[in-house]
Amino acid sequence: MTDVVIRRATATDVPGIVSMLVDDEIGAQRESPDDLTPYRAAFAAIDTDPNHVLVVADRNGELVGTLQLTIVPGLSRRGATRGLVEGVRVAASARGTGLGTRLIEWSIEESRARGCALVQLTSDKTRTDAHRFYDRLGFTNTHEGFKLTLS
Secondary structure, three states: OOOEEEEEOOHHHHHHHHHHHHOOOOHHHHOOOOOOHHHHHHHHHHHHOOOEEEEEEEEOOEEEEEEEEEEEOOOHHHHOOEEEEEEEEEOHHHOOOOHHHHHHHHHHHHHHHOOOOEEEEOOOOOOHHHHHHHHHOOOOOOOOOOOOOOO
16 A cells, blocks of 8 residues: 555545445445535534544545544543544455555554544444454553434
8 A cells, every 4th residue: 555645635535535434334324425515514624623634545546545533632631632533434445455554553643743642433333343453553442432313
């Protein structure tokens, strides 16, 4: 994957990012490429907030990966700032190439550069392959996560 560049996403990347979000078992149930309006609005909010960065992995003009990094200041842990990783996706054409590792390593280094004390993420309980992947990268499963859907 030496021909891949990890760069900040642009508005023109939104359709490709949504395609990656849809291209898995869980995402196919909750995402839809039919109307990009809510995704474009979300992108605008992310792009204008300095505590958020949405990146893509670009291989010769083809989007092959994405993730969002959110920098969260906090009072706990003696005022520690955290890097929160969300929406990690690797396109089917790039799976098994080490790109996921590069993306997560990028998020760790960016978090470190922004003064974070730790990097955290959540992963759906059904994504057991992803859990092994994060374990291999040094993440530890220390907490239970809870979500409440608001409609």
